[in-house]
Amino acid sequence: MTTARRDTYTPQTLLEVAVRVFNERGYDGTSMEHLSKAAGISKSSIYHHVAGKEELLRRAVNRALDGLFAVLSEEHARVGRAVDRLEYVTRRTVEVLVDELPYVTLLLRVRGNTDTERWAMERRRDFDHQVAALLKEAAADGDLRSDVELRLATRLLFGMINSVVEWYRPDSRGAADGAEIADAVVRLAFAGLRTDG
Amino acid sequence: MTTARRDTYTPQTLLEVAVRVFNERGYDGTSMEHLSKAAGISKSSIYHHVAGKEELLRRAVNRALDGLFAVLSEEHARVGRAVDRLEYVTRRTVEVLVDELPYVTLLLRVRGNTDTERWAMERRRDFDHQVAALLKEAAADGDLRSDVELRLATRLLFGMINSVVEWYRPDSRGAADGAEIADAVVRLAFAGLRTDG
Incomplete structure (x- = not known):
């Protein structure tokens, strides 16, 4: 015992x-x-x-989801040109992901075997759709490159953002902080790796 | 029974x-x-x-790893400017990932509880290091933006590439093929989402 x-x-x-x-x-x-x-x-x-482990799961994914949705109601996510709002949401999403690392990690790994898991996946999809709508709007404004299919671009942007939970370890020596990682994601995603010169 | x-x-x-x-x-x-x-x-x-399930695992991850390492010995991965070789390796890695989807998925999910898993992780790290070396060389040539720390850029590039196993479903209606996805990854990673205009 x-x-x-x-x-x-x-x-x-x-x-x-x-x-x-x-x-x-x-x-x-x-x-x-x-x-x-x-x-x-x-x-x-x-x-x-x-009441049980499902309540713990619900509280945990709620914390992650509340953090993510709060981003969408921030002023810079609501006002301005779509491409700038998209950049802002990308940056803040990475920051939330780093600040709430264990909670967002859990959210991204949820498989859908219980009601709470399915509900969490539903809310997460809702968040993804709102970001996808921003990409669509930015593309309609002519601010996104038109030679990459929009759904693919959305997937790859989220792929880059969400990969952070796979490799970011805040305690490792010389680890970047949330703002630095957010900055790197925004630069690479929006302007790419190559120098222009 | x-x-x-x-x-x-x-x-x-x-x-x-x-x-x-x-x-x-x-x-x-x-x-x-x-x-x-x-x-x-x-x-x-x-x-x-x-002989057992570990032999099946070894054969499976070997298939993924052989496909990935083969890319590094292709001519365009060996000859030319580092940034172009990096682009080529990125494109071909995505293609191998799509062609060998279940095998690479397994490789990326291996956790390291058995000798075979640890050996697979070792070889995968070796592949990652060779690509990271290419990024370093391209940066030294002045062909990569210098305002994103190199280790972060490497992580995010792999994050984008590896995310493909999480969402790509070849059988879904209107699914892109390997070449289209590889093309999208290369464009976004190297030139970014934003139009210049």
Whole structure:
């Protein structure tokens, strides 16, 4: 039997432990037993805080989604030329992704086996569609290159943005911060790798 | 008991089934029992073809890695200005990724729990290092923008390329082919989304 430590968790600190375990083992592969061991408190103590692991998942992906959707309501995402709004949203999305790294990582790995997962995927698609609409508008303004099909461009832009969760480790030596990474993504995505000269 | 069908597999057709199951369940989550069920033949029939699931993994990732390394020995990857060789390698890498989609998908998802997985990760890192060296050379030639740190640029270029395995579905209606996707990746990565005008 594991020695249970005194339950000093708040909903937030318990969520942090759960998200770490979900990301390590996969949500499907995590049992209440795993959570109890990782937190060092009994299962009944966990049930004192939440109804079950699905509630932890819901809170976690909500945090990621709220962060992403908040970007879309910021002034620079709403006012101005579509291509500039798109650049702004790209930059801020990367910043949210870095700030909320474990939560967005979990969101991007969700597979759709439970109601909460399907709901999260639905909201994520909704976010993606709003960004895709911005690309479409920018293309209609003639501000995006016309020799790359729009759906492909959208996929590749998200591919570049979302790849950050795969390799960014904030604790590694000399790690860039969110603003630096956001800046690099915006430069590469909008102006490309090659120098003009 | 499952009705075993007659074993008409060749090493290659058995490999195709195994790779599909590995990608669906994860390599760690796949047992010989799962492979036997998916192939519709008994476990002993599978052992007639291969020593075990690790041999199937080794063959699968080898196929992906051989395809990727072959790109580096092609003439346009060896001769010419570094930035042009980099563009060529980017294009051909995407093409290999699309042609060998299930095999490269498996390679990119390998986690390092067995010798074969660690060896695959090692070879993949070796490939990445060779491409990173090309970026470095192109930057030294002054052909890459200097305001994005080189390691970040390398990560983001691979992020864009590798994202293809996450969303490309060759069977979906109106799906682009490998050359079209490769073209889009090269244009966006090297020249960016924005029109100059």
